[in-house]
Amino acid sequence: MVDVDSASEPAAESAETPAPDPATDTAADTAAEPATDGAAARDAELPPVVADGAPEAADLLRGGAAAASPVTSSVTAHASAEAPAVGVTGGTERFIDVPKSHKFTKPIMWMKATGLSTGVRTIKGIAYKLTSKLTREAMAAFLYRGEGNPKFTPGSRFPDVPKSHKFYTSIMWMKSAGLTTGIKTPKGVIYRPQHNTTREATAAFLYRQAGSPEFIDSGTVKLSGTVMVAETVTAEPSGWAPSSTTYTYQWLKNGTAIPDTTDVAYTLLPEDEGATVQVKITGRLEGAKSISMTTNPVTVKGLEVTPGTVTVKGSPEVTKTLTASATGWVPAATEYTYQWYIAGSPVAGATSSTYTLAAGDLGKAVTVRVTGRLAGYKPAGLTSKALTVKPKQITVAEATEMVRQTIFSEVNRIRTG
Known part of the structure; x- marks a missing residue:
């Protein structure tokens, strides 16, 4: 006995x-x-x-x-739903005091599994x-x-x-x-x-x-990629044991399975905008109970224009004209609108790519905000680096002419005096 x-x-x-x-x-x-x-x-x-x-x-x-017959259990990953890009991580099913390095980790986790x-x-x-x-x-x-x-x-x-x-x-x-x-x-x-x-x-x-049977010791699942319409997100399991564990996938929209989305990757569609997306991964091993994990829901962002750079050309001097140009924005077919600012306040009517500095702008910061727009995309804006408006700089010829005019005026005053 x-x-x-x-x-x-x-x-x-x-x-x-x-x-x-x-x-x-x-x-x-x-x-x-x-x-x-x-x-x-x-x-x-x-x-x-x-x-x-x-x-x-x-x-x-x-x-x-x-x-053990394959039976699915579920654990939800604890990842920030506010991060729409890389790094959504699934949870684990480990006891908090049983690290994988423990000498009895396998039998103990078998007890749990x-x-x-x-x-x-x-x-x-x-x-x-x-x-x-x-x-x-x-x-x-x-x-x-x-x-x-x-x-x-x-x-x-x-x-x-x-x-x-x-x-x-x-x-x-x-x-x-x-x-x-x-x-x-x-x-x-x-x-x-x-x-x-x-x-x-x-x-x-x-x-x-029990004969030291095989079982699934779950690891984590990482959802990589940018969660945005037209982008592809991928489920990346890691740390699962044994290495012979195989995986199946099911993508979810607002918590409901999306038909025919059982691949490791999923390309987000325009109708997914504003919805939440998750992936449920199930680890399977012959003769062992299956283990499933579901990532936290992440909201799908709509298509957005991605800003490149905004450059202002010209000398920031009173009476001079500045010209704004936008480069490297994606998609390439983006159209642009402009708004010039003096000391942080918008200048009325200054909505073209050029702006001529007035005497009242002297000593103040000038910037321009460029907004990229494209049908079907959310607009995006970018503000240029601030430049300080300087006094108008005159050339030697201009200075000579100013002196000549001053002398001529003084001579005429004396003659008529």
């Missing part, structure tokens, strides 16, 4: 034969853990997540390797509580869930497991299925529901007893 959690009992008290650990077992598998506050037991109180076709508990204990563990709620999220101890009553709940909560006829009960016990059904199912014979003590055979075993060692044992 195999009883996975009797191994931690003193040998003199156990009426059962402890299961032999595989040759790869390490001392860490069964090392005694420091006493805890019993938080691990709360794991069994979480709502069960049991997938149809999950490996049966009896097979787990007897060394079987029942294959098959629905045998639902985790422990903490203020930071769902954790596995690696070194917290697992009570025998919680272990019974794991196995009973794994079996699919079957109906059975209970026999004689353990003296320390009354019918009012919260895990009475799970423990009595183990007894009726022959998965536990109890623990012999001087006072009789009991179950000791609150006796502890380490959770990580239990996960490793169950996983190995």
Whole structure:
């Protein structure tokens, strides 16, 4: 008779034969853990997540390797819906305290993937509580869930497991299925529901007893590309294991599947403008439960003119004329409108590509805002770099003429004086 959690009992008290650990077992598998506050037991109180076709508990204990039927679970990515460009990332299904580098990451995540563990709620999220101890009553709940909560006829009960016990059904199912014979003590055979075993060692044992089956350890999904009409966005999964995992895709518009959009990429259409777009990716592996992720919704932007540059030619001097030119704007067929500004205020009527500086502009900043327009596209504007209006600069010839005119005027004044 195999009883996975009797191994931690003193040998003199156990009426059962402890299961032999595989040759790869390490001392860490069964090392005694420091006493805890019993938080691990709360794991069994979480709502069960049991997938149809999950490996049966009896097979787990007897060394079987029942294959799980493909069953889809879903997790929503936590990415900013405000970023319409690159970098929308899907979520993961990992326990928050089980990094991929952990020595027992595979058996623990297998426990989660098959629905045998639902985790422990903490203020930071769902954790596995690696070194917290697992009570025998919680272990019974794991196995009973794994079996699919079957109906059975209970026999004689353990003296320390009354019918009012919260895990009475799970423990009595183990007894009726022959998965536990109890623990012999001087006072009789009991179950000791609150006796502890380490959770990580239990996960490793169950996983190995199941034949170390393959399962999907989900990674992330990244939605790359600019979420704009006529642009193509692509789903990019990464970090999924094993590498033999294959993927299927379904693109969503306002949360509803878009017909015939099951490729890794999707080109956004004009009718998608203003709607939200997502991609649902499903990882599949033969003999394992499928895992799905859906990115957060992102709003599709309409077609927009993309500004290039605005250049102002001419000398910023009083009486001089400045000319604005726009280059490098996309699409190339863009038409332009202009508005000139003096000291940040629009100049009335100054809406052509040229502007002649007036005496009142002296010492002030002059700019021009160019707006690109094209039918079917949202307009876009760009303002030029500010230039300071300088006094009019005169040439030598002009200065000479000014002196000549001054002298001529003075001579005439003297003659007529």
